Amino acid sequence: MLKTLFLNPPSYEGFDGGAGSRYQARREIKSFWYPTWLAQPAAMVPGSRLVDAPARGLSLDDVLPMASDYELAVLHTSSPSFPADAKVAEALKARNPQLIVGFVGAHVAILPEISLKTSEAIDFVAGNEFEFTIKEIAEGKSFEEVDGISYRDGDRLVHNRPRAILEDMDQLPHVVDVYKRDLVTDDYFIGYLYHPYLSVYTGRGCKSRCTFCLWPQTIGGHRYRTRSVDHVVSEIAKAQEYFPHIKEYFFDDDTFTDDLPRAEAIARRLGEMGVTWSCNAKANVPYDTLKVLKDNGLRLFVVGYETGNQQILHNIKKGMRIDWARRFSADCHKLGIKIHGTFVLGLPGETRDTIKETMHFAKEVNPHTLQVSLAAAYPGTYLYDQAKQNGWLVDSDTGGQLVDGDGTQVSSISYPHLTQDEIFQAVADFYREFYFRPRKMFDMTSEMVRDWELLKRRLREGGEFFRFLGTRQKSA
């Protein structure tokens, strides 16, 4: 077995670009997802080590000495961080020329050839379902024998046949063993989750076909392939034993509620264990299921509302109706399920009026907290091709820019009737309009007064948030 390092490489300071982040960027407030995509293969390679440089605050100088201790390094990359990650690969290779360097992640799965051509330090890139691919390489199989990779053979680039789709998801290992071995749970913050939290995936893929959404169109697919209820519950039981201080578990599947009977079955088991948990959901869960989930420990849903305009929902193929979202939100409020609502500005069909309509809608459905993002055209998505064909992609010559020089998200889309600057500015206006309302400020203050830990945390996050708004003001 090759001595293997799994590395979330250092890039921008505070960059939440790890092997668990859907849209990689430096956030308004400090935020890190667990590097679950790397933890999965790491759990299959005995003696390996997973290093999450951004979350640990490690620089290139900190990780470079590790190059000499390993024979194989597997780096997780993303579209925004790829140029920086390639430089890390070059530095590791310069330190240890014998080191085999492989890249994984949606970016290289979609663009294997361009990725390999970018840097000779990258020996191979792995496509989808890469856990068993990496295991086989770590076991010493030659590149020709391994499905699911593209690699360099002298001057030639070779593309092996794709890896078969994993159907029996219980073959995936429990990642909490790797979390325990290699990670520090306190490093991981998400503004709307209790701290410390812990997240895992219980399945892969999403049934919906939203045109902007990265993972289902690139690495997950449109079938929700799931681990069995027992496999999930036994991992949470193990995590409770390993990490008694964890306050909340998060199921970070694209849409945990895509299979309602299974979601209810998992909930009932978690309810018996007294677990507080949260998950990603689509705004179409019926009241009876909501009640079962809430009665069994569900605290919060992350809900992608995206927009308050029905035509934009059609344009992005969300398969959602504004009135369903209204009813779902009312049901959650009634049952006491908190919602972190996510919205995207600049999707096809956006105008100044639809931005106002979405702001109004957000205040109406009134999620507990919200996140407003800029439409991001990632290679491999329908939106990317659409934006390119229609001339909406900013910096289209370079494939579209997703973040600026310090890793903060920038508008990658601009329309003749709505410029990238207007979309960018609207994000800060949206936050102000939503949070600086007497009702919202009263609710948030009351919540903080009742919870000392929350108060301390909100004060820190508040400072970061105001700095973010200030930066937007300056750059407007």
Ligand code: SF4
């Ligand atoms: S429902 Fe959510 S996870 Fe599924 S494709 Fe749409 S945005 Fe992506």
